[in-house]
Amino acid sequence: MAGIGLRLPHLMEIAATCPPVEWVEIHPENFLANPHATELLLEVSRRYPVSVHTVGISIGSAEEIDLEHVNRLRRLVDAVDPVLVSGHLAWSTHGGAYLNDLLPLPYTAEALRVATDHVRQVQDALGREYLIENPSTYVGFSTSTMGEAEFLSELAARTGCRILCDVSNVHLSGHNMGYDPYEFLDRLPPGAIGELHLGGFTPEDDDASPGAELLVDTHATPIAEPVWQLYAHALRRFGAVPTIVEWDNDLPPLATLLQEASRAGAVRDQALESHHAAAR
Amino acid sequence: MLPLAELQHRVRQAVVAADDRAIAPLLVGGGDGRTRLGIHRRHYHTSLATAVIERFPATGWLAGSALVSDAAQAFVVAHPPSRPCLAEYGEEFPAFLAARVDAAGLPYLRAFADLEWQIGRLSLAVTAPALTLADLQSIEPSRLADLSLALQPDVAYVHAPWNLDELMRIYLSDRAPDRFVLRDEDVRLELRGARGGLQITRLERAVFVFREGVQRGQALADAAMAACEADSAFDAGGALSSLIADGLLTAARAPGKDGEA
Ligand SMILES: [Fe+2]
Numbered sequence: 001m002a003g004i005g006l007r008l009p010h011l012m013e014i015a016a017t018c019p020p021v022e023w024v025e026i027h028p029e030n031f032l033a034n035p036h037a038t039e040l041l042l043e044v045s046r047r048y049p050v051s052v053h054t055v056g057i058s059i060g061s062a063e064e065i066d067l068e069h070v071n072r073l074r075r076l077v078d079a080v081d082p083v084l085v086s087g088h089l090a091w092s093t094h095g096g097a098y099l100n101d102l103l104p105l106p107y108t109a110e111a112l113r114v115a116t117d118h119v120r121q122v123q124d125a126l127g128r129e130y131l132i133e134n135p136s137t138y139v140g141f142s143t144s145t146m147g148e149a150e151f152l153s154e155l156a157a158r159t160g161c162r163i164l165c166d167v168s169n170v171h172l173s174g175h176n177m178g179y180d181p182y183e184f185l186d187r188l189p190p191g192a193i194g195e196l197h198l199g200g201f202t203p204e205d206d207d208a209s210p211g212a213e214l215l216v217d218t219h220a221t222p223i224a225e226p227v228w229q230l231y232a233h234a235l236r237r238f239g240a241v242p243t244i245v246e247w248d249n250d251l252p253p254l255a256t257l258l259q260e261a262s263r264a265g266a267v268r269d270q271a272l273e274s275h276h277a278a279a280r
Numbered sequence: 281m282l283p284l285a286e287l288q289h290r291v292r293q294a295v296v297a298a299d300d301r302a303i304a305p306l307l308v309g310g311g312d313g314r315t316r317l318g319i320h321r322r323h324y325h326t327s328l329a330t331a332v333i334e335r336f337p338a339t340g341w342l343a344g345s346a347l348v349s350d351a352a353q354a355f356v357v358a359h360p361p362s363r364p365c366l367a368e369y370g371e372e373f374p375a376f377l378a379a380r381v382d383a384a385g386l387p388y389l390r391a392f393a394d395l396e397w398q399i400g401r402l403s404l405a406v407t408a409p410a411l412t413l414a415d416l417q418s419i420e421p422s423r424l425a426d427l428s429l430a431l432q433p434d435v436a437y438v439h440a441p442w443n444l445d446e447l448m449r450i451y452l453s454d455r456a457p458d459r460f461v462l463r464d465e466d467v468r469l470e471l472r473g474a475r476g477g478l479q480i481t482r483l484e485r486a487v488f489v490f491r492e493g494v495q496r497g498q499a500l501a502d503a504a505m506a507a508c509e510a511d512s513a514f515d516a517g518g519a520l521s522s523l524i525a526d527g528l529l530t531a532a533r534a535p536g537k538d539g540e541a
Contacts, residue, residue, distance in 0.1 A: 033365040034404040035433070036475045056364025062285035069364060094285075094292045097360035101323050103291060106306075110284050139309040139316035143281055176316075177309055207318075208311030216319060 001049070001242040002264040004257045005219075008037055013254050015040045018047055021258055022265070023083065025051040025244045032072050042079060051084040051195070051244065052077055053164075056098065059118040059132070060091030060105040070125045077126055084195055084242075086131035086164045087122070089115070089152060106141035107151040112158075119159040131194045132156070133164040136201075136217035137173035148173070149187035162194035165238070167231045168223065172201050172215040185234055193238040198223045198231060198264060199246035219248035223260060231264070232271035240272055282306065295321045296360055328356040328369070335370045335400055338451040339377070339393040343386055351377045367404060371397060388462060391440045395448060395469075398436045402473030405434035410527040423534040425501035429494050429523070430531035434474035437483075437492035440467050445480050452478070486511035490519050491528075 003023035006014060008030055013019075024044065031038045044050065056069055077085060090102035105111045115132075123130050134152060146154075156163055165188060174181035200221030206214040223231075223245065235241070245260040287306065294300035298321060300314050307313025332352040333340060340348040355376050361369040374393030383389050410432070419427065443463050450456060468488035472479045483491065486507040493503030504516035523529050 029364045029366070033367040035406045036404050039406050062283070062288055066363070091288060092364070094288045096362055097292065097296070098362060098364050099292065099295055099324055100327055100361060100364075100366070101295070101320050103288075103295070103320060106284070106287060108281065108284070110281075114284060137309070138319045139307050139313045141287065141306050142308050143287070143306060206310055206315075208315040212310075214310065214316075214319075 002261045002268060003048075003051075003242070003244050004261050005053075005244055005246040005248065006044070007248060007251060008034075009251055010254045010257070011037060011040050011044070014048075015043045019254065019258055021048065021261055023049040023051065023242065023244075025053050025246075027055050028052050028073050028076050029054065029056045032069075032076060038076070038079075045080045045082075049083045050080050051086065051242075052080060052082040053133075053244075054085070054087040055102070056092065057087045057118075057122060058091045058093040058098075059087060059115050059122065060089065060103075060111060061093050061118075062091075062114055063094065065118050065121060066093065067121075067125070070122060074126055077128070084131060084164075085126060085128055086133060086195060088133045088135060089148075089155070090135050102135055104135060104137055104139060104141070105151075107144040107146045107148060109145065112146075112151060112154060115155055116158045119155065119161050123159065123161065129161060129194075130159075131162045131164040133166050133197065134169050135173070136166070136169040138176050138214065138216075140177060147187075149184055153187070153189050153192070156189065156192040163188060163192050164195040164197060165193050165234060165241075166197035166199065167234050168197065168199045168201060168227050169217065171224070171227050171230050172217055175213075175215050181230055182233055185230070185237060188238075190238050193234075193241050196231065196234060196238070196241050196243040197246055198227060198243060198260070199248075200224070219246050220250040222256075223263075228263075228267055232267055235268050235271040236275040240268060243268065291317070291320075295324050296357060325353065325356055328361065328366075329353050331366045332356065332370050332373055336373065336393055336396055338396045338448060339374075339389070341451055342392055342447070343377075343383065343389055347380075347382055348377065350382070351380055354380075373397070388442045388444060391442065392444050392447065395438055395440060395444055395471075398438055398471055399448070399473060399478060402434050402436055402471055403476045403478065405432075405474050407432050407434055407474045407527075408530040411524065411529040411532060413521070413524055416524070416532060419532065419534055425499065426535050427500045428497055428533050429500065429529055430533075431491075431495045431523075431528050432472070432474070432530055434472050435495070435528060436471045437488060437495060438469045438471060439488070439492075440469065441465070443467055445469055445482065448480065484511070486514040487519060487522075490514070490516075491523065494523070 001022040006024040006026050088102045092099050170181045170184050199219045201215045202218040203213045206212040243264050290303035294303050304314050309316045329352040374390045378390035443465050468483045470481045470483050489510045490503050490507035507514040
């Protein structure tokens with residue numbers, strides 16, 4: 001399946017016109033305090049498979065996760081009955097404040113313990129499997145004792161959660177942090193990959209390294225060519241994993257998103273066809 | 281090794297308060313990890329200040345976008361969100377804005393921004409099926425006085441000391457008159473807004489007291505008594521009928537377990 005991230009400005013249009021798209025993904029935090037949007041979402045969920053992708057469950061926070069938020073999420077999930085529910089390998093709350101960002105974790109034994117406990121709590125509270133997405137990274141910590149792929153793989157092994165592999169994040173983080181994105185994908189456990197993401201990023205001057213470029217995960221642009229190539233590699237390695245195209249800022253007309261999703265479908269068909277042909 | 285909680289405290293300081301001295305030695309990435317962490321700081325400030333500004337467009341129109349934008353930048357530092365649903369973020373902004381030195385000449389600003397907050401909140405609401413007179417007839421007359429009523433989720437009652445409803449209508453109509461006089465005047469408003477369909481109605485003082493009391497959960501008799509104090513000619517029966525006729529009533533609960541309509 002290839003689908004789109006469904007944002008509020010497109011919600012009414014999707015509900016009214018039912019365009020051809022294989023599935024959609026929503027951020028529940030846009031709906032939990034918005035009964036009008038939830039009403040429209042329930043209509044949409046009767047026509048399309050829906051994925052619920054949380055941005056507000058801070059599984060990486062040293063403090064307790066917000067169980068009230070998880071319980072609100074549970075009520076929405078029960079109503080929508082999504083095909084997947086996912087969140088992020090990141091943290092966003094500290095000292096009672098929600099920092100509205102997916103902040104980086106140190107990859108340490110303590111952080112792994114914390115994330116493991118929190119993923120288990122979320123899965124228990126939702127009564128469903130959860131998927132965890134690899135982050136877009138600009139900065140890390142000298143205290144890390146393992147790599148991101150190892151951390152994610154271990155988290156999946158300990159909790160039974162699966163991995164949402166954001167291919168654009170792999171490309172962007174590899175560029176920003178200086179590693180090979182193809183090798184990163186090859187270190188993830190193929191059986192644990194439950195979903196792929198593709199999204200646009202924006203190059204900026206890297207202030208600290210004159211002449212160098214930093215990639216910022218803006219979700220405000222079309223998917224870049226090197227990401228399409230990396231996506232084909234991911235499909236050959238992980239199989240026909242359902243994919244979502246994300247676009248959050250400078251939102252284009254819905255038709256543009258649908259075109260990106262159909263390109264994802266075409267890349268998938270071609271990558272798997274050539275892969276199978278090579279195997280024959 | 282630095283405990284995770286302490287590391288996150290230091291990152292929070294860098295992101296919210298722009299103080300990255302404590303976290304800097306631990307950062308890796310690029311030529312200088314602090315500039316990389318600055319991407320998160322920028323995202324925090326820009327995304328939240330934008331959310332606040334977009335929540336208060338009428339207030340920006342009234343007070344000037346520079347004033348509201350400066351206040352929003354300061355607000356996100358002083359009041360980080362406590363929950364991840366941004367539709368719930370900004371309720372304290374009217375008081376924060378009004379307390380700023382540059383808003384001192386605008387005594388009506390807080391009430392206007394509060395009005396805008398309520399309108400924004402109601403626009404996300406939906407309506408529930410309304411009760412009819414027949415639904416209430418299942419309740420024994422002797423228990424009516426103790427009844428507590430639930431009103432539609434898309435209604436709010438706002439008391440303002442100026443004719444701010446007229447000002448809001450001007451903003452919403454997008455037609456500025458040559459001259460507008462803000463009068464020192466008690467206005468009592470009923471706002472309804474389900475699915476973005478805003479209605480602003482001025483209420484008589486007693487009707488406002490009654491409806492607002494009912495919404496706060498006062499028993500029917502207590503709300504009616506308060507309304508009578510506001511106006512001795514208040515007609516409680518008529519007021520209850522008009523709540524029903526306006527489609528405002530969604531549930532009625534009498535003390536005891538079997539008295540629900
Ligand atoms: Fe993603």
